[in-house]
Amino acid sequence: MKAAVYRGAGNVQVEEVPDPAIVEPTDAVVRVVRSCICGSDLWAYRGVIQRAVPARLGHEFLGVVEFVGPDVRTVAAGDLVVAPFQWSDNTCPACRDGIQTSCVNGGTFGAPGTDGGQGEAVRVPWADGTLVAVPGGIAGATDGLLRSLLATTDVAATGLHGARLAEVGPGSTVVVIGDGAVGLCAVLGARSILGAERIILCSRNPHRRELGRRFGATEVISERGDAAVAAVRDLTGGLGSRHVVEAVGTPEAWEMALGMAREGGTIGAVGVPHTTPQLALFPLLVHHLRVHMGVAPVRHYLPDLIDRVMAGTYDAGAVFDLELPLDQVAEGYRAMSERRAIKVMLT
Numbered sequence: 001m002k003a004a005v006y007r008g009a010g011n012v013q014v015e016e017v018p019d020p021a022i023v024e025p026t027d028a029v030v031r032v033v034r035s036c037i038c039g040s041d042l043w044a045y046r047g048v049i050q051r052a053v054p055a056r057l058g059h060e061f062l063g064v065v066e067f068v069g070p071d072v073r074t075v076a077a078g079d080l081v082v083a084p085f086q087w088s089d090n091t092c093p094a095c096r097d098g099i100q101t102s103c104v105n106g107g108t109f110g111a112p113g114t115d116g117g118q119g120e121a122v123r124v125p126w127a128d129g130t131l132v133a134v135p136g137g138i139a140g141a142t143d144g145l146l147r148s149l150l151a152t153t154d155v156a157a158t159g160l161h162g163a164r165l166a167e168v169g170p171g172s173t174v175v176v177i178g179d180g181a182v183g184l185c186a187v188l189g190a191r192s193i194l195g196a197e198r199i200i201l202c203s204r205n206p207h208r209r210e211l212g213r214r215f216g217a218t219e220v221i222s223e224r225g226d227a228a229v230a231a232v233r234d235l236t237g238g239l240g241s242r243h244v245v246e247a248v249g250t251p252e253a254w255e256m257a258l259g260m261a262r263e264g265g266t267i268g269a270v271g272v273p274h275t276t277p278q279l280a281l282f283p284l285l286v287h288h289l290r291v292h293m294g295v296a297p298v299r300h301y302l303p304d305l306i307d308r309v310m311a312g313t314y315d316a317g318a319v320f321d322l323e324l325p326l327d328q329v330a331e332g333y334r335a336m337s338e339r340r341a342i343k344v345m346l347t
């Protein structure tokens with residue numbers, strides 16, 4: 001089969017790789033219908049972090065089950081299934097606590113020795129604990145539905161998780177730092193699931209600002225750094241915001257988050273902090289701040305999100321603003337790296 005392969009910074013190719021097969025009795029093999037490129041895939045692409053070469057790519061996908069191992073009970077050949085970006089057994093203590101991204105048997109698609117989502121098929125470990133079947137299957141699935149479902153594999157759930165970590169609830173005022181797909185989905189989740197009343201999005205990109213407003217942002221500020229902190233304080237009577245979602249992960253974004261949170265406020269952080277060597281603890285102490293972080297347990301959110309997608313009440317599919325065939329995956333990486341696209345869907 002064909003799959004995207006990382007060959008070093010700036011170098012992604014489509015190559016012929018071995019067809020996946022059932023290895024463990026708990027495995028399934030899924031034929032990929034849609035996959036996408038993640039902002040986190042760009043860290044290695046840009047050379048910010050080191051990755052083994054060659055490596056398989058992609059951890060967001062949905063598809064149709066081709067084969068299941070003899071111990072698989074909850075999905076069967078022919079099912080349309082959504083995969084979270086990490087597999088999990090969904091039975092260990094961490095999974096039962098709702099943090100499937102800490103599963104003792106868990107792992108990430110694309111890690112050494114595994115298949116990535118950016119390919120024609122994927123071996124899925126712990127299929128029962130990982131995959132969620134979509135009612136109605138592939139036959140009735142429109143392109144719009146597939147987009148909306150694909151968003152739940154990572155960004156829609158990660159954005160919602162950020163807002164949850166920030167303790168957003170009905171009537172909340174929340175600032176969202178980051179106008180990538182995760183930040184935009186934090187806006188959507190805060191508004192349409194958690195019931196936030198005021199959502200201040202930090203974005204200077206016209207296309208992303210517009211999508212942020214469509215997703216529920218009530219105010220959008222274009223300032224950066226100290227000016228952004230001042231703008232948020234102006235908008236909140238000088239107090240700052242009780243809830244802040246940090247969806248970038250850089251030191252600059254963290255400084256903004258710390259500056260924008262009001263006394264006793266909560267920062268929900270889902271940005272991957274590859275370049276944040278230290279978090280200053282002093283302001284956390286003196287301002288009574290709470291920081292909640294975590295790799296989003298997408299599997300925890302998936303059943304509910306899929307129900308909402310099927311009911312037509314939750315749709316983050318608009319984050320995909322460029323669609324390419326798998327053969328053109330390299331152009332997809334370039335487009336996202338150059339910020340010409342928010343998020344690329346591969347068909």
Ligand SMILES: [Zn+2]
Pocket residue numbers: 088089090091092093094095096100102103104105106
């Ligand atoms: Zn587990």
